[in-house]
Amino acid sequence: MSDLLDQAIVVTAIAGGIRLAVPLLLAGLGETFGQRSGVLNLGVDGIMLLGAFAGYYTVLQIGNVWLGLAVGLVVGAVLGLATAFISVTLGAEQGISGIGVYLFGLGLSDLLFQKLVGTPRPIDSFPRVPIPGLSSIPVVGEMFFRHSLVVYLAFLLVPASIFVINRTTFGMNIRAVGENPEAADSVGVSVARVRYATVLIGGVLAGMAGAALAIDLGIFQQNLTNAQGFIAVALVYFGAWRPLGVMGGALLYGLVNSVVLQLKTLGIIPRSWSDIAAMAPAVITILALVLVARRFRQPAALAKPFLREA
């Protein structure tokens, strides 16, 4: 009896961890593209918040979760282009301009929420799509194959990203532009075009990540992401600028979060401790960052604007 209960708890924790990893994975993969090409986008969290509100509001009004996700994606694309304009065309200091984008997203998403919605109203969530066959495997099926399409999509984007970065001309250009933009420029690779593309990808995925989060929770509130966008940026360092590493980091974060949630629900962590427990994922991530990421070298041109001399 107690064994069965333990097993159920573990299965729930792992399945929950995978679900919680999705927004971080999407945003982190997007940020990986940007950073590999030399653009540090610190505004991810702001883009996620606006994507989250756009997705939430669309579902609230129209009731279609996929349309909600699509609108979040479009909002992310627009903000991605704005970020690209600021950091590529204007050559702004990326550490500062990203904070600006974040504050913009944080403020605007809350303002729109107050004006358009006011009191929180729940919305539909993504339907679960058990994968035929695989989902009926005991334990494993429950953990991995009874999620929504968004979860599967997010994890399929990992091999897709690896393929694009390593096997395509576009990916080669991304790596070149992130290491030595002058060299790429001298053989006719447009540094600006590559970086616009990667920052746009980053914006699209961040917008999607936000919408996925809001629709998954079925709710929106001020600062819904709770700085997950910043964690996603940190995960790119943690993952050593590799999609697989980012996925590992996102899963770690999701799992720790999920376990803490479980422990709280079960009353193992006293209520008075819950605020401290909520910090655990961030602390663990930072520790992992310090221990792991230092062994890898970041793209040489990261956060350095490229403006060709006259």
Add this chain to the structure above:
Amino acid sequence: MLELRGIVKRFPGVLANDGIDFELLPGEIHTLLGENGAGKSTLMKIVYGLYRPDAGEILVDGTRVDIHRPTDAIELGIGMVHQHFMLVDTLTVAENVAMGLRSSRRPLTDLDVVAERIVELGERFGLPVDPHAVIWQLSVGQRQRVEILKALYRDARLLILDEPTAVLTPQEADQLFDTLRTMTEDGRGIIFISHKLREVLALSDRITVLRHGKVVGEVDDPTAVTREDLARMMVGRDVKLAPDKAPARPGPARLRVRGLRVHGDRGTEAVSGIDLEVRGGEIVGIAGVSGNGQRELAEAIAGLRRPVAGEILVGEVDVAGSSPAEIHAAGVRYISEARMREGAIPGFTVAENLLLVDHGDPRFRRGVLFDDRAIEEHGRRLVAEYRVKTPGLDTPVEHLSGGNIQKLIVARELSARPDVLIAAQPTRGVDIGAAEYIHARLVEERDRGTAVLVISEDLDEILALADRIAVIYEGRIVDVVDRAEADREVLGLMMAGGHPGSGGETAAAAGGAAR
């Protein structure tokens, strides 16, 4: 195949190219010679589309062309090997070559096809390189091959090489010249930029000399001129390429380095057990290709880098690990190779920069304050004595030319009358006139009895200055030879790590026979 007519390029405050005419024929190596700032690089950047000219026209094969960007140049069959390589260190050779080209398997890469062609081209032109190697694993000479292959892969008929031998050993340079000749036999044209007069004479079919943005001389038959003739054209007056020098009269050893080990910036060992002795009244030259531990050696002696092991004896005192101030007090002065980073503070005035090392000296203080009058007098005296050309003592040094900044640094360090002087790349990037002057002062310093250690990547400079020559390779001294017995070929082999005892002897004989 290329003709430039009346090219003009202005930068704020400078006329970099002032109506330059230039012509390159197929199968020709045409050298562009001139001092730093004469306008060579600007002109070539215009040809390669990195700058737009303010006036003048460019003709390729008799047709007027507009070159807006490097890709335009590449399409016209113009390739350029930049002084600072345009390679992505983390990508492979094949990826670097393929970059910017249309893949036959779009949107995927076609690196196997590219790799095959790289090997083909490498065999044909004597440029062997592994297409799958990652750039950071390659030596400087191999990287340069990749740069040339990049241009050949794009079917460049005209190749511009900007100071290609600055980073090569003499033997690597000879190999490069063979490759270049193979290319000209093929009907390709080469524009060669260099200030190494010996190479220019050996390689060129034709030489055009630039000064202050203008063509001041053309040499159609390089065999008919000497290095001195070329230097005169570059500078506009007679120049001594090597200082007058009496035989050294060395005294007792003033600097003794024993078993010195020093780490480089990446934490790996850069100096791996060096023993070295410099006596008062002699110049010891450290010859070697860049990055073999010279910088770390100099910085360890100057107190800027803490040695891992070993002794640095100045007189009888071990200064290894001491602070720069303690090392100054022991009588050691250092002319850094990083002129604008360690040698001077660009935004400070001439007078302030002359005071940098001695700002604590009571001569320049009145109580806790500076004695402005003493400082000004000191500055005025040094500027006059060392012929630093400056509008005034309160001019920020960033407004001076490289040569004058270097003279200022030399003035500051020599005025302290040191017992030991370390001079790292003392004339790199300095105009010939200033180099001539600095060389003379270093010899004078030697004759005063100072122990002088000159570190230079320019073998001609070492041969001109040194009484004894130590060759450094991968953090070790390969050998120390007297100047009188030094042979350029043998030194070159040692700079590539060859030991004189083994293959060096035969190579020396071969080198001797080749003359």
